[in-house]
Amino acid sequence: MRHNYKHITLNPFCSSNPSLNGIMKMSIAVLLPQIIMLFITKSYNSLVLLLCSIIAAQGAQVCYAVIKKSRAFLSWTIMFEGVIAGMLIPAGYPPHTLFIAVFTVLLLQNLIFGSYAQGWANAVVVILIVLYFINPAMFPPSLLPHDCFTQSNAGSRLFSEGIVQVADFDKRIGGFLNGGIFYSWGISVPEGYITLLWDSQSAIPAFRFNLLTLAASLILISYKAADSLVTYAFLIVYGIAVRMLSLYPYGSLIGGGDVLLAFCTGGTLFAAFFPLNRFGTLPMTAVGKCIYGAVGGLCMFGMCGAGTSSAAVFFCLLFLNILSPAVQYIEDRIYDFQLHGILVQAGIKGVKHE
Template identity: 35%
Template sequence: MNDMTDAFFKKKKPLRPFLYLSPSAQNISLVSLCLLSLQVLMLALTESWGALIVIGASLSGFIGADLLHAKLVSSSRFSLVSAIFQGTVTGMLLPSTFHPVTVFCIAFSTMFLIKYLSGNFADHWINSAVLAVAFAWIVGMSAFPANPLTKDILQIKNPSYILIQNGVFPIMNGDRSVTEALNNTIFGFANISIPEGYISLLWDTHSVIPAFRFNTLTLLASVVLFASGMQGLLIPASFAAVYTLLVRFVSPVFTGAMAGQGDMILSLCTGGTLFCAVFVVQQYGTVPLSKNGKILYGILAGIFAFAIAGCGTSSAGMIFAVLCANIVSPLIQAAEDRRDVSRLRAMLSSLRREKDSR
């Protein structure tokens, strides 16, 4: 062998000679967890200790259930990153007034049940965080805040502004100066002005449910996840578009408001819509694989969200909307499988006829 060949064989080879065509589920969970940690940090900075305790209890339940299942079932594998991510999402979707012991029991039993039913893959067809929050709502419905929207408020143009004026969404100290600066610069060029309070609505709604609070951080997380290719844009975009369009144009039919005056900002910034669109609605293992299937899944999720959560501010509506979409997802995947089988049979039949004609 010459020197070049000898150097090639002596060179250290990678242990895994394969490349991912897309980010792995563990890497997606890890990056999403890092982005979620910013919101957890904000909870600490705002001294939201109750929310942090609930998140900690949820984390303990998910990690404990995953670890116990790995000990009891030899073929099971302990997935720490996934358990931490799902536990954090669950804790952020629960009210900070929920009792930590109850949260731990719900998180532990939900995760262990799904692990037992689904085997090694914890999210076989349903999002474990969504199921845990749904169980929590059934057990402690009174802990979830009531919907402040009434028919009278919905009949008024810009219900979000009315809720801000009523103190439902507190205005932060620097809101006026930031609003004036934006109106004089960015929005001023387009002859648009935003009223006082909308910056506070985007920054911190002060909801007892942490996932509903920091919309700006959620939007920044979406930019990172979608721009880096960690998450696909089809499902969140179709989900958010369908939901907001229904709120804009269909909700006035039921509320008696003027046509085309549904409050899209309120529907996006409250009820955890943005949080679910970024971190929940397309959890791996729960969505169809094809492009058309993903679009259909997102459209159905948006329809479910409008039917269940209404025009916004619902404390658990988005959770049950995603749960309904998870239930429909296997039907979409089954239809895709039948279609693929039919196409394969047609192709094989065509090749057979072509071979016989020769």
């Protein structure tokens, strides 16, 4: 008997990883606490820019749907890119310039690549680089001059000179940790670093709430919504480079670099868990991901040094974006070679993988 089915499912098979839309929804959800913190801290300029970026992103999606005669007017992937772009823009940047840049770049991305996962170009990075060259003065300079990095505890200058205001709870929490858990490990957290973890007071919202970024990353990695291998390779290599080499150019001995300062300023943590993990730009193999992340860590150290920069991370991500197709091409050639060997061993000759 012939049956007509209205629905086709993959049961009993299922995927162990979330879908792309699921990942985008989860990524936006874990960023909501940071957006709420912008309300609490009365960072209204940043909220206006974030709203402009989201509207521009969805506007680009609507225009693309009209051009392609599609009904896909709402896209979670485009909304996520709008959120990320809005959070990486300094407070006070002209909203109309941001709107035009986000709308134009995302519309071109859709027209050129067709979908979020197919494009190797990181549209958010392109937006930020364009906005930087349009008005570089809006991006704050490095928090500390180079002569501050001649000492191992360079971050102390941030608080002693009032560049970052120490929170009221910093001493209480720091004293509790140093007198308890950390005391048994033989380490201590200097005064002010709890403040950097909670709110670094940067003009760029994504650089501010490092503790919330870490909490968001744990959720994303736990649910396989972010690639931990690339991120960990990036952070480990960058942290080692900062610890071992950041003081060397200033005449100090190897070692003693301020890793906490590097991680809590310059957008290191946010970049490692969000823009760095963009689909289409990541290698596919474990070795490729480790190499990609390690090169990114070295590039971050070369461009940002021991942190405190506001724009160096964008150029680091741009360099990795350019490097990505070469890494993926090498992966494809290695896969072709391995597949050819398997086919020959199996007695299948004259078969070429396309």
